[in-house]
Amino acid sequence: MSDLYHVLATAHPSLKRGRVWCYRCGYTEQVDTASAFRHGWPKHCGETMSIDSPEERQRLRAAYQEEQRE
Numbered sequence: 585m586s587d588l589y590h591v592l593a594t595a596h597p598s599l600k601r602g603r604v605w606c607y608r609c610g611y612t613e614q615v616d617t618a619s620a621f622r623h624g625w626p627k628h629c630g631e632t633m634s635i636d637s638p639e640e641r642q643r644l645r646a647a648y649q650e651e652q653r654e
């Protein structure tokens with residue numbers, strides 16, 4: 585299988601991992617990224633779920649705040 589959706593789903597490590605998180609409640613689930621691209625991304629608590637883990641988002645925020653201090 586090498587259609588566009590499959591290419592997209594494996595192009596990014598976070599997508600390849602096939603795991604999504606809910607920003608609001610922390611709920612996490614496995615997702616078939618290729619089929620999610622095709623049929624719609626999973627939602628939870630009324631919002632689209634994230635491919636970044638809470639730890640990764642924490643790290644991004646810390647890096648951003650560090651930058652702001654310069």
Ligand SMILES: [Zn+2]
Binds near residue numbers: 606607610611628629
């Ligand atoms: Zn949720």
